[in-house]
Structures are given as C-alpha cells and as structure tokens.
Amino acid sequence: xxxxxxxxxxxxxxxxxxxxxxxxxxxxxxxxxxxxxxxxxxxxxxxxxxxxxxxxxxxxxxxxxxxxxxxxxxxxxxxxxxxxxxxxxxxxxxxxxxxxxxxxxxxxxxxxxxxxxxx
Numbered sequence: 796x797x798x799x800x801x802x803x804x805x806x807x808x809x810x811x812x813x814x815x816x817x818x819x820x821x822x823x824x825x826x827x828x829x830x831x832x833x834x835x836x837x838x839x840x841x842x843x844x845x846x847x848x849x850x851x852x853x854x855x856x857x858x859x860x861x862x863x864x865x866x867x868x869x870x871x872x873x874x875x876x877x878x879x880x881x882x883x884x885x886x887x888x889x890x891x892x893x894x895x896x897x898x899x900x901x902x903x904x905x906x907x908x909x910x911x912x913x914x
Contacts, residue, residue, distance in 0.1 A: 800832035805912035
C-alpha cells in the first residue's frame with residue numbers, strides 16, 4: 796500500500812506546514828524497518844504551537860479516513876508521537892528535537908522532499 800503511505804505522508808506534511816511547523820522532514824524508513832513506511836518529523840516553537848500542529852494532523856488525516864492507532868505524549872511532553880501504522884508523525888518542541896535527534900538515528904534512510912509526495 797505504498798500509495799496510501801505517500802498520501803498519508805503528504806496530508807501530514809501539509810497539515811504541519813499549515814501550522815507553520817519548523818524543519819519538516821520526511822524519512823523513508825520502510826526499506827530497513829517494519830515500524831512504518833515513513834517518519835514525519837517537525838517541531839514547533841511553543842507548546843501551544845505543538846498542540847495546534849498535532850490537532851491539525853489528526854483532523855486532516857481523520858478527514859481523509861485515516862485514524863491514529865495511538866497518540867502518546869500529547870499532554871505532558873515536548874514530543875508527541877502519532878502512530879498511523881504506515882506513517883509515524885513526531886512533533887517536537889525545538890529543544891526535545893535537538894536532544895533526541897531522530898534524523899541522526901535514521902541517517903541511513905532516504906529523506907523525501909515534499910514534491911516527491913505528489914500522487
């Protein structure tokens with residue numbers, strides 16, 4: 796279901812972008828991991844922006860018929876993980892993103908540009 800994963804990644808990316816997320820990255824992990832096909836990583840500059848980003852992703856993916864299997868960290872931390880099966884969206888505070896540095900951990904995976912997500 797690669798096309799579905801790409802569509803989900805595109806919707807999540809655009810939802811994050813609409814809330815002025817910083818440094819949105821899409822990492823294709825499916826070739827080396829069974830966790831998901833894509834990680835989408837972004838950060839906000841305040842806790843209210845992080846909450847708005849999470850809400851927008853949930854709303855836009857839900858409207859398209861995709862619902863999170865689980866969402867963790869929404870009320871207490873600077874890292875919210877949204878697991879949609881085919882994609883996992885990571886929304887960070889700026890500080891937590893620098894601390895956890897998921898891009899470094901998954902550096903061997905291909906980074907996907909927004910234009911590559913067009914159907």
